[in-house]
Amino acid sequence: MERISFTEIPKEMLGKLMDLENYINNSGIDLKLLELMRLRVAQINGCAYCVDMHHKELKHLKETDLRLSSLVVWEETSYFTNKERAALYFTEILTKLAPKPIKEKDYQVIKNQFKKEEIIILTLAISQINTWTRLMKTFQIEAGNYRVNR
Template sequence: MERISYTDVPQEIFTNLMAIENYLDNSTLDLHLLELIRLRVAQKNGCAYCVDMHHKILKKHNETDLRLSSLCVWEETNYFSEKERAVLKFTDALTRLERQPISDSVFNPLLEHFTKAEIAQLTLAISQINTWTRLMKTFGFTPGNFRIDQN
């Protein structure tokens, strides 16, 4: 049930969050990889609105049904590249923050695939979708309403 409608949210919130989205989408990071991160965080946080949105975007970008349905159990599959696996492991760790630093076993594999600047961008991307999921869960936006032509 929607608690706060889109029109009730101060538009500066969306404007500033979208500026970060635009920065990330135009970074050196692969857009498909960013969408995998976004869907994975939405799954981890139980945000039905964001799961719907990022599933639809990934489908538009020709992601396979097998990989989409397996993302929630990515560690048990062989459908994701080593680069994607490193990012998904980092995504899971950063989304499920514990009272200790991100371990070297999570961080170091990223260095095989990304520059330090890109790791900083990945960290921002993961933090950003965590922000979005928390907003959507609080506002109660109705899942299923996202239309791909909005993107």
């Protein structure tokens, strides 16, 4: 049961969050890569609403069922690109954040595949989806009703 509905969230707050989403989505980073990262964060954080949303977004972007079902075990597969693997690795590092600085060897994984400007956007995107998952889990927004709006 929902604790807080979307209609109860201050419009200004949602507007600011959506402005940030639009900024990230229009940054030049591949949208399918961003959605893979978002889905992985939702899986890690156990957010049913966000898993539903990002699964549907990826299906809309023509992502394959094989890759969608294997995202939870992406490290054990061969069908994610090196760039995707680096982004997913970085996504997991930032989502399962340790109380210590990120190790240089972990940062090198992302640095080897992305430019500095892209790393900034990826870091923001990971932070943003972690914010969303925490909001949705706290508010207990019902999963399953999301509709792709493109």
